[in-house]
Amino acid sequence: MSQFNKKLEQASKTNNSLLCIGLDADLAKIPQHLLNDSDPLYAFNQQIIEATKDLVCAYKPNMAFYEMHGIYGLESLIKTIELISSYNIPVILDGKRGDIGNTSAAYAKSAFEVFKADAITVNPYMGEDSVMPFLEYKDRGVFVLCLTSNSGAQDFELPIYKKVALKVKEWNKHNNAGLVVGATKPEQLKEIRALVPDLPLLIPGIGAQGGEIKATVQAGVDNKGGKAIINSSRSIIYASGKEDFARAAQKAAKELRDQINSHRFGK
Secondary structure: OOOHHHHHHHHHHHOOOOEEEEEEEOOOOOOHHHHHHHOOHHHHHHHHHHHHOOOOEEEEEEHHHHHHOOHHHHHHHHHHHHHHHHHHHHHEEEEEOOOOOHHHHHHHHHHHHHHOOOEEEEEOOOOHHHHHHHHHOOOEEEEEEEOOOOOOOOOOOOOHHHHHHHHHHHHHHOOOOOEOOOOOEEEEHHHHHHHOOOOOEEOOOOOOOOOOOHHHHHHHHOOOOOOEEEEEEEEEHHOOOOOHHHHHHHHHHHHHHHHHHOOOOOO
C-alpha cells in the first residue's frame, strides 16, 4: 500500500468519511468581505478547511482556479496545500496532466515536489509513457481519467473506458494508481468497480452536476464500504455567499458525509 493510500485510509477512518471537498475558489463567487484580505483565495480556503477538516477524507483543489491568477494564485495554492497537510489530510491536485514522457516527468515533479500534493489527476490518452512518470512516485497517488462526469465524456471515453480501467490495473505496480469515474454514470461506475475491485475511485459529479448519492455510493465502494472518494465542490463551498459561508459549508459537508455513510453498506 502506498503512503498516499495509507494517509487516505487513515483520514477516512478518523473522520468516518468518504467525502472529498473540491476547493475551486473563484474570486467572482467568494463572499465580498474577503476581497479586502491580502490573499482572499487563501482566506476563503482557510475558513472552509477549518470548518470541514473533521468531515472529509481528502481535499481536491483544481489547479485552473489558481493558475488563472498567475504567481499570486499559485502561492495561494501552495499555502492551501500546506494548511491541509498540517491536519494530515490528503490533497488530490486536480491538474489532469499528461504529455510525452519528459514533459510528464516535469509535471510530476511540479505536482509532487513543488506543490507537495499527495496525489494528482492525469490524462491517459497519450498512453503508458505519459502516465509512468507520475506512477514512479511510489508514495503518491495517481488518479487516471477513466469516465468523467461531463456530457462530452460520450465523445471519446464511453467507447474505451473499460480498456482504460484494465490498463491502469495493469500499470499499478506500486499500488498507487486510481481512477476518476463520474457520479453521473452509476451503471458504468458499477462495471468499473467490478473490473478494478482494489483501486481507489475518485468520483466527482455529486451535487451541482446532478449525481445521485445512493446509486453512486453503492456502485463505487469496494466490498468493505471504502476506496471511494466522493467529491463535491460548489454545493459545499458556495452553500452561502455571505459572511456565514464557512458555517454553511460545514453544515452542507456534514449532511453529505452522513448521507454517503447511510448507503455505504448496502442500505
